[in-house]
Structure formats: C-alpha cells, structure tokens
Amino acid sequence: MTTLVRPYGDTTGDGMVQISFTLPVPHSKRAEGAAQQLAAKMGLDPALVVHAKPMGPDYTFFVVYGRVHHLVDLDAVEVVERDYPLLTPKEVNAAIKRSLRRRLVVIGACIGTDAHTVGIDAILNIKGFAGEKGLEYYREIKVVNLGAQVSVPHLVDRAVAERADAVLVSQVVTQRDAHLLNTREMSAAFGEAFRAEERPLLVVGGPRFDEAMSGELGVDRIFGRGTTPGEVASFLVHRIAS
Amino acid sequence: MSGKLDLDPVTVRQARSLARKAGRPIVKLAQQHTTVSVERATLRLAGLGGADAEGTPWVNRLMDAVRADVGLEHGVALPVWDALARGEAEDLVTLAQKASAGSVRFRHPEGRDAQRARSASKRAVGGGIRRIDARRRERDRLIKKHGDAPRTPWIYLIVATGDIHEDIPQAQAAARAGADVIAVIRSTGQSLLDFVPEGATREGFAGTYATQENFRLMRAALDESSKELGRYVRLTNYASGLCMPEIAALAGLERLDMMLNDSMYGILFRDINPVRTFVDQRFSRQVHARAGIIINTGEDNYLTTADAVEAAHTVTTSQLLNEYFAKEAGLEDWQLGLGHAFEVDPAVPESFRLELAHALLARELFPKAPLKWMPPTRHMTGDVFRGYLLDGFFNLVGAMTGQSILLVGMMTEAVVTPWLSDRDLALQNVRYVLDAAGGLGEDFHPAPDGLIASRARQVLAETIDLLDRIVHDSDQAGDPPLLAAIADGTFGLMKRPPDGGRGLDGVARKARDYYNPASELLEEK
Numbered sequence: 141m142t143t144l145v146r147p148y149g150d151t152t153g154d155g156m157v158q159i160s161f162t163l164p165v166p167h168s169k170r171a172e173g174a175a176q177q178l179a180a181k182m183g184l185d186p187a188l189v190v191h192a193k194p195m196g197p198d199y200t201f202f203v204v205y206g207r208v209h210h211l212v213d214l215d216a217v218e219v220v221e222r223d224y225p226l227l228t229p230k231e232v233n234a235a236i237k238r239s240l241r242r243r244l245v246v247i248g249a250c251i252g253t254d255a256h257t258v259g260i261d262a263i264l265n266i267k268g269f270a271g272e273k274g275l276e277y278y279r280e281i282k283v284v285n286l287g288a289q290v291s292v293p294h295l296v297d298r299a300v301a302e303r304a305d306a307v308l309v310s311q312v313v314t315q316r317d318a319h320l321l322n323t324r325e326m327s328a329a330f331g332e333a334f335r336a337e338e339r340p341l342l343v344v345g346g347p348r349f350d351e352a353m354s355g356e357l358g359v360d361r362i363f364g365r366g367t368t369p370g371e372v373a374s375f376l377v378h379r380i381a382s
Numbered sequence: 383m384s385g386k387l388d389l390d391p392v393t394v395r396q397a398r399s400l401a402r403k404a405g406r407p408i409v410k411l412a413q414q415h416t417t418v419s420v421e422r423a424t425l426r427l428a429g430l431g432g433a434d435a436e437g438t439p440w441v442n443r444l445m446d447a448v449r450a451d452v453g454l455e456h457g458v459a460l461p462v463w464d465a466l467a468r469g470e471a472e473d474l475v476t477l478a479q480k481a482s483a484g485s486v487r488f489r490h491p492e493g494r495d496a497q498r499a500r501s502a503s504k505r506a507v508g509g510g511i512r513r514i515d516a517r518r519r520e521r522d523r524l525i526k527k528h529g530d531a532p533r534t535p536w537i538y539l540i541v542a543t544g545d546i547h548e549d550i551p552q553a554q555a556a557a558r559a560g561a562d563v564i565a566v567i568r569s570t571g572q573s574l575l576d577f578v579p580e581g582a583t584r585e586g587f588a589g590t591y592a593t594q595e596n597f598r599l600m601r602a603a604l605d606e607s608s609k610e611l612g613r614y615v616r617l618t619n620y621a622s623g624l625c626m627p628e629i630a631a632l633a634g635l636e637r638l639d640m641m642l643n644d645s646m647y648g649i650l651f652r653d654i655n656p657v658r659t660f661v662d663q664r665f666s667r668q669v670h671a672r673a674g675i676i677i678n679t680g681e682d683n684y685l686t687t688a689d690a691v692e693a694a695h696t697v698t699t700s701q702l703l704n705e706y707f708a709k710e711a712g713l714e715d716w717q718l719g720l721g722h723a724f725e726v727d728p729a730v731p732e733s734f735r736l737e738l739a740h741a742l743l744a745r746e747l748f749p750k751a752p753l754k755w756m757p758p759t760r761h762m763t764g765d766v767f768r769g770y771l772l773d774g775f776f777n778l779v780g781a782m783t784g785q786s787i788l789l790v791g792m793m794t795e796a797v798v799t800p801w802l803s804d805r806d807l808a809l810q811n812v813r814y815v816l817d818a819a820g821g822l823g824e825d826f827h828p829a830p831d832g833l834i835a836s837r838a839r840q841v842l843a844e845t846i847d848l849l850d851r852i853v854h855d856s857d858q859a860g861d862p863p864l865l866a867a868i869a870d871g872t873f874g875l876m877k878r879p880p881d882g883g884r885g886l887d888g889v890a891r892k893a894r895d896y897y898n899p900a901s902e903l904l905e906e907k
Contacts, residue, residue, distance in 0.1 A: 160803070161803075162801070162802055162803045193806075195802055195803060195806045196555060196558065196559065196802075199802055201802075201803045201806065201807075257571050257574060258570045258571045258587045258588075261570070261571060261574075261652075262570070265651060265652065265653065266650065266651055266876055267651040267652070267683075271759065271760070271762070273686075276653075276876065285653065287574070287884070
C-alpha cells in the first residue's frame, strides 16, 4: 500500500546505510572528525565512523554507518526504459538462428581519417568491453571488422559484397565536427546505394555523440560512451531478427 | 618435480613431445619469413630512433623506402648499410630523412659491396646488443645492491592512467605499498598500431602508450623507489601486437624486467595474422632471452571467453606450446612466466578444489617456471564484498600451490579503475593470506585418489588428446597443423585462418640472400 520507502538495516524504517570513502588527509582525530562531518552533510544522522585506516602518509580510508531520514516515493521514480530487451549471447544466437536461419552479418569500421579503433574494437573484438565479450564471440554473428580510416565508398562496397545486415561505425575524433560530417556522408551514401527496405541497419557510436540525433544524422541508432557489446547485439536482434 | 599429484612421468614426456611436434613447423615457418617489425627492430638496435614532424618513426620511414625500392625479402640491413657505404648519408637518421624525401635510391648490393654492408650492419647492431647486455648486468648489480623481492609470490600491481607523468607517482605509491612488480597497461588499440609511438605521452585510452621514452622515465622512477625501499622493483610492459620485436628491443635497451609476450593473444583477441605474429614472437623472444627479461604468457585470457572447467586443458596445452617456443628462442626456465587464472564459476560445486587442481598441475608441470597467477575477472559482478572474498580464495590458491607472480585482484574489477582504497584493501587481502597461510603448501598433500589429483590427471589427459588432435590437423593449403587448428577455433573459440587478420602485408618469405645481423648475433651461442 505505502509507496514511501527508506533504507532497511535490520528493522523496518531504521534508515540505516553504510558508506566508505577516502579523504586526502593524514590519519588523525581531526581526519575522523572530517569524515563524520562529511557523512553528516550527506544526511547521515547520527553518523558513526566505525573504521579509519591510513593509506600511506597522506590519505585515510573510512567506513561509516548511519541513519538517513530521507524517504523515497516509488510512484515518483522515473526511469528511462530501454526500448528493446537486453539479451544474453545465448539468447541473441538463438533469436538469430530462429528468425534469420543464417548468420547475421555485421560490418564495422572507423570512417574518415579517424584512426581510433578503440570503440569499434570494444564492441566487435572477442576481448570485448566491461566484462562482456564482443560480437565476434557470438556464434551466429559474422563480424567483418574493416579497421581504421576506411573510406565511405569502400564501406558501402563491402556492405554490398558481404550482404551486411548491419553497419557499425565508430567515431572518436570530433575536431570541426568531423564525426557528424562523416556520419552524414555515410548515411547519404548508403541511402543512394540501397533501396530503403534493403539498406543495412546503420549504427554509429562514439563518446561525443548525442544519442538523440539519430534521425538528424540519418542512422538507425546512436550509442554513446559506455555502451557494451551486449547492448549492441540486443539492439541488432531487436531490429533485424525479431 | 615435487610430486604432490603423482603425475606419470611418461605422460608428461608424451605431452612435451606432442607440443614439440606441433611447434616445430611453426618455428620453421618463422625461420623462413621476416616482417617489417623484425626489420625495424633491427634498425632500432642499430640506434635509429626518433620520428618525423608527423610522429612517424624514422624506422618506419626508412623501412618503407627500402621496401619500395628492393622489397622486404632480403632484409633491411644490406640495402641500408650499402647506402651508407656509398656515402648517401653520414648516419642512419640522415639516411632515413633523405629516404623519406625520396632523394636516396636503395639497391640490393652484391659481392664485395654486400660483404662490406654485412660487416658494417653487424657492427652497428652489435652496439645495440652490447647495450642490452650492459643493461642486463646493471639489473643484476642493482638486485644485488638493493636486494630482491622479499618473498614469492611477487606482488604484481597495475597502473593505467594514460599519462606517463600520472603513472609515475602512482607506480611509486604502489611500490611503497608493497608491489614487487609494476605493470604499465598500454593504451587500448596500441597492439594494432604498426609503429611504436615516440616520446613521453600524456593521452592514452585506458592505458599509456609503450614508447621508449615512457619506458626510460618509468624505469628511472622505479630505480629511485628501489633505492628508497631497499628492494629492486621490477617493471613490466607489453611486447605484443604488431610491434612485438621493436618493443622487445626497446625493453631490452631500457632495462624493463618482464614483458607480456604471447602471439596467441594477438591472434585470438586482436585478429592479428598468425604468420606475422609467430615470426615476430620468435624474434622478440630471442631479444628477451638475451636481455634477461621474464616473459608472461596470456593463457589466462582463454578462460575469460571459454568456460574455465571445460577449457582448462586449453590452458595447459598453450603453456606447453609456449614453453617449447620460448625455449627454442633461447629463454631459460626462470624466464617463463606461463599464465593461468582463477576463473572457475564460483557457483560450480567444489570450484575451489578445481582451482587448486588446475594451479597445482601448472606448478608441477613447470616446476622451475615463474608462473603468473591471474585473479578472477569473469565472475566479478559488481558485488564488491563477494569479490573481496573471491580474491581471498584466489590468494589462498596462489599461496598453497607456490605460484610465483601474483597479479593482485581488485574487488572493484568490472566496476571502476582501482581507487586508492581498492588497491590498499587488495594488498591487505594478499598480505593477510600470505602471512596466515604462506607455508600451507608444506602441509598440503592432496589424497592420491581425491578430487584434486584426479582432476589434474584428467586435465593432463585432455591436454594430450588436444595436442594429438592439433598435430593431426590439416587444411587445404598445407599449412602447419597448429595454424590449421587455430583456424578451426581450437583456442578461445576463435577461428583465425593463416591468410586472414591484420599485418599480413608486413610479412615476406626470406630470399636466399636474406641477411639480418640481429638474428645472427642473437642466435650465436
């Protein structure tokens, strides 16, 4: 019935939380006082500094327990839901097998003069990113990674030759809006080379893109900083194989 | 062999002989080919450093010019030292500058001219080799002077800020906190660069570029720390990717102490062409052997993609292959930091005993090798408290099975790059386990028919099956069986054909009159 909650230690409504942090202060009584004050400012009342340990001559690590009086109204919590389900590699493979009955073909590249393959490699290489394996790891995905400094005409040619289902482009360099110009050039070239219903899915990624600009840039999806291979794979399946 | 597992010596000999059989055709392949990076490493050993205004190293400029005129297959030495002898330039840098401006034509010298170029190049490269020898003696001297790490396993910590001037204070702090070995992680993507960046660098992605100047700065800083702490602190970097030979040469010249060096990693995880990287690996290992550098191999990585129980034997297989390749290149047992990892899913029943079995198997198969024991990553979930416990068990296996190099696990693995407090807590964890149970190996004798001993025997048997499959593998092109096996997806589930991957255009089959003074000097016994 009630949608108001506060943290739970061992008794309903006790509001107990635990935090840890480091202050750039040598360990002393004053340092512990500083930790206590910080915790109090964070809303812990009372704040109990239960552990303080010097880390080298100039820093001190603290563990603090305390009660917070804040309430959270669950009805007022807003979250941006992903508009496609996040799948495990196994589920991705199964979905592709089921609906395409062949491997899903993905071509990746850094286009223009951009030589930073960090992003595309994080998504494509088996090594992956953030503990998730890259798309090469997926049995039902065929990955063609063209690497860096790929020209747009070459990318289009390869997409035709490989019958790509999706084209992934990574752009790190943003000088003079190079990432936006390159992306527009790419989407225009694919628009010319393919009939709309046959065009591969166009996905771009990079740390400086605004994820809301996909329409304006003529691509199907933009992924920003911190995107993991699993998110990209799930998106591809959502759009191509479901 | 300490014999806690009572491994059958005949089986162990059989495993080694199969590894030799699988490895030998690869060595032959490496002997028959050269690469742009092997040739550039030769130029570096002869003292050519620096880069042009665009940051392209002079070794690349010179190599490319020579290749355009006479090809790669004869090697870079004869055309270059012939041009110097003809008076095209007074030294290598000037020659490289003129060559990149297009004002020098290279030729492949013959007869007396070839003889003259041959001895001049050998003299020049010999200077670099002598410098590597001097650096090795200097390491021995410093270890004697300051003392060595106080105990094994050596405690191995990573720094990775992207900025060498930030890395230095972090590395010194880590050494003060107890690290015996500091590894500077490279910038993501460096393995795919077909050149070694130049100078001190301040911008990397999730790591710092490996450059000669960065090596020099960090080694100097750790020499200060060694003096302050009264123990020699070792420095590690990565001779992997497309520039293995060059980075190995720079490591030798700047007295790095350990180098990650495993072409299988590049093949599987970076899609580097197998032929390119096996050729590069052999040369780089010859340099490491000469420099007294300990190599670290990357078997732990297989377990980050494949299941650590199902794929345990692929680790052992790769260790045996790496041992063969390393020894063939001249490395000694004490230089073989063979890798393995604590990656069994903690939800698997008896996972700790399985880890003990795998770690003990590696220890007993390679009793004299400084094994590198890698912490859990795959099953670190963001629950830092559970991760801390897992790291404690990892440390305990390391202590009980006599691992030599222990990469310190962070409870915040997969969450953040380690904070100051994470590193401190992680070191407390290691220290507690080593103080509390460092000698437990002495009392630890697994029952002959218990789970640990039988599991170890099972992994060894599976290893022999796999090696046997590898030596009988084949492809239509008639490539060495190991290359065919790599193309089949035998390791880490990745399929890497010998004619695919990056860097193949930098490989050439040696011509009959190929000459490389570095190879000649490194292979002299």
